[in-house]
Amino acid sequence: MPDGPSALQLVLSGDPALFAIVRLSLYVSLSAVALAALIGIPLGAWIALTRFPGRQGIIVLLNALMGLPPVVVGLAVYLALSRSGPLGAFGLLFTASAMIVAQTVLVTPIIAALTRQTIEDLWLEYRDELTAMNLGPLGRIMALIWDARFSLVTALLAGFGRAAAEVGAIIIVGGNIEGFTRTMTTAIALETSKGDLPLAVGLGLVLISIVIAVNALAWSVRRAGERLAG
Amino acid sequence: MRAPSSELPIKFDGVTVAAGGVTILDDIALTLAPGLPTVLIGPNGSGKSTLLRLAMGLLAPSRGRITWGGLEHVPPLKRAIVFQRPAMLRRSAAANLRFALRAAGIPHAEHARRIAELLELVGLHALADRAARRLSGGEQQRLALARALARDPAVLFLDEPTASLDPIATKAVEDIIRAVSERNIKVVMATHDLGEARRLAGEIVMLHRGRIVETGAAASFFDAPQTPEAGAFLAGELLI
Numbered sequence: 001m002p003d004g005p006s007a008l009q010l011v012l013s014g015d016p017a018l019f020a021i022v023r024l025s026l027y028v029s030l031s032a033v034a035l036a037a038l039i040g041i042p043l044g045a046w047i048a049l050t051r052f053p054g055r056q057g058i059i060v061l062l063n064a065l066m067g068l069p070p071v072v073v074g075l076a077v078y079l080a081l082s083r084s085g086p087l088g089a090f091g092l093l094f095t096a097s098a099m100i101v102a103q104t105v106l107v108t109p110i111i112a113a114l115t116r117q118t119i120e121d122l123w124l125e126y127r128d129e130l131t132a133m134n135l136g137p138l139g140r141i142m143a144l145i146w147d148a149r150f151s152l153v154t155a156l157l158a159g160f161g162r163a164a165a166e167v168g169a170i171i172i173v174g175g176n177i178e179g180f181t182r183t184m185t186t187a188i189a190l191e192t193s194k195g196d197l198p199l200a201v202g203l204g205l206v207l208i209s210i211v212i213a214v215n216a217l218a219w220s221v222r223r224a225g226e227r228l229a230g
Numbered sequence: 231m232r233a234p235s236s237e238l239p240i241k242f243d244g245v246t247v248a249a250g251g252v253t254i255l256d257d258i259a260l261t262l263a264p265g266l267p268t269v270l271i272g273p274n275g276s277g278k279s280t281l282l283r284l285a286m287g288l289l290a291p292s293r294g295r296i297t298w299g300g301l302e303h304v305p306p307l308k309r310a311i312v313f314q315r316p317a318m319l320r321r322s323a324a325a326n327l328r329f330a331l332r333a334a335g336i337p338h339a340e341h342a343r344r345i346a347e348l349l350e351l352v353g354l355h356a357l358a359d360r361a362a363r364r365l366s367g368g369e370q371q372r373l374a375l376a377r378a379l380a381r382d383p384a385v386l387f388l389d390e391p392t393a394s395l396d397p398i399a400t401k402a403v404e405d406i407i408r409a410v411s412e413r414n415i416k417v418v419m420a421t422h423d424l425g426e427a428r429r430l431a432g433e434i435v436m437l438h439r440g441r442i443v444e445t446g447a448a449a450s451f452f453d454a455p456q457t458p459e460a461g462a463f464l465a466g467e468l469l470i
């Protein structure tokens with residue numbers, strides 16, 4: 001064991017280096033979930049309410065993309081953002097933005113697929129009523145999204161859980177640069193092998209706490225939904 | 231009291247509905263005119279719900295045509311329907327009504343007053359803030375009635391509104407239906423409960439296997455049915 005503070009001491013003393021890493025991780029994953037929600041919720045709702053050729057294929061694909069391997073996403077985003085890639089001109093590789101892009105790609109299918117399922121089930125139940133109320137397409141979508149809000153928040157939390165826990169994508173496009181792109185998962189993956197065990201274990205503790213908190217939140221949202229909306 | 235609306239009469243002219251190779255309604259000719267409630271009776275599967283969906287404009291005939299006040303394709307601005315199993319929005323009772331008022335384009339300033347009136351009419355004022363899906367079956371049925379009335383309809387279609395209710399809840403719903411009819415809203419109701427038809431109907435339309443077998447004023451229909459099917463149905467025999 002190297003000398004220096006233990007993992008728990010690092011966490012409890014509010015070690016600035018550790019908390020900078022935690023803050024960056026949350027910034028990256030929350031930004032990715034926000035972007036994925038902006039894309040995934042309208043996309044999922046649109047697929048739920050529209051009939052077009054190839055729709056079944058899109059749904060199967062979307063469900064498959066929920067299990068996209070993070071390293072493959074990392075590789076694809078790396079190629080797109082690298083100097084010779086189609087988005088190379090933006091110079092995003094090895095920045096927090098690159099990590100946000102990669103996690104957005106990872107999380108969007110999860111939110112879109114869960115939204116599609118939720119909205120479609122609700123539409124089957126509401127279709128006659130909303131049609132009898134002579135509601136237009138926009139009014140329908142707004143009503144469905146509003147009434148599905150608790151399930152949709154649960155979908156966002158599922159997306160956040162996935163983003164916060166993954167390492168494969170952001171390690172490739174971020175590079176684990178200290179003070180710049182070092183996140184909880186990349187630090188744990190790389191600092192362990194370099195021997196900084198207290199930092200790795202401390203971050204592991206924080207990460208597990210966050211995952212537990214997210215699941216507790218998802219559970220409370222579901223309970224609140226049942227109580228308020230039935 | 232309201233002026234007779236352009237929704238009425240609703241005329242069915244040679245209307246047939248077929249789905250999946252099966253004829254659900256066959257050559258229906260029918261006029262729904264202002265006046266006392268018209269009650270559709272007939273055994274399960276005879277086509278009552280399908281006929282209501284046609285009259286509401288939710289379903290297009292396979293053949294024949296339907297006109298509202300002489301016009302085809304009239305959007306359901308002054309029609310409302312309570313389905314056999316109404317879907318409650320995942321909101322409070324009051325919010326279900328507010329949603330219907332907004333969908334009907336009723337000015338926002340009137341919402342609070344109208345919601346209070348409608349809840350009072352159906353006896354749910356104490357449950358305004360309860361989640362609609364947490365209400366009992368009878369309460370949900372009354373909320374669905376209020377929600378349909380929020381549209382300020384000229385015609386109200388009701389699909390077996392008391393089918394799964396106990397006698398007390400049934401009486402509450404029938405009282406509301408009577409009050410609605412007295413306000414000059416045309417009620418068109420499906421039921422397979424003959425007692426209910428006797429209590430509410432001004433006019434009877436009897437369906438059997440997708441065809442109209444008999445129509446007429448309720449009093450004469452119940453006293454002297456003209457067809458063997460109607461006689462058998464009134465005698466409580468099983469019509470298949």
Ligand SMILES: Nc1ncnc2c1ncn2[C@@H]1O[C@H](COP(=O)(O)OP(=O)(O)O)[C@@H](O)[C@H]1O
Binds near residue numbers: 252254
């Ligand atoms: N969309 C549909 N496709 C095929 N058959 C249907 C459809 N809707 C109703 N039916 C059939 O049409 C018949 C009449 O149904 P319905 O109008 O619901 O009767 P009722 O309300 O009198 O019980 C039933 O046999 C039913 O199974």
Ligand SMILES: [Mg+2]
Binds near residue numbers: 278389
């Ligand atoms: Mg029916």
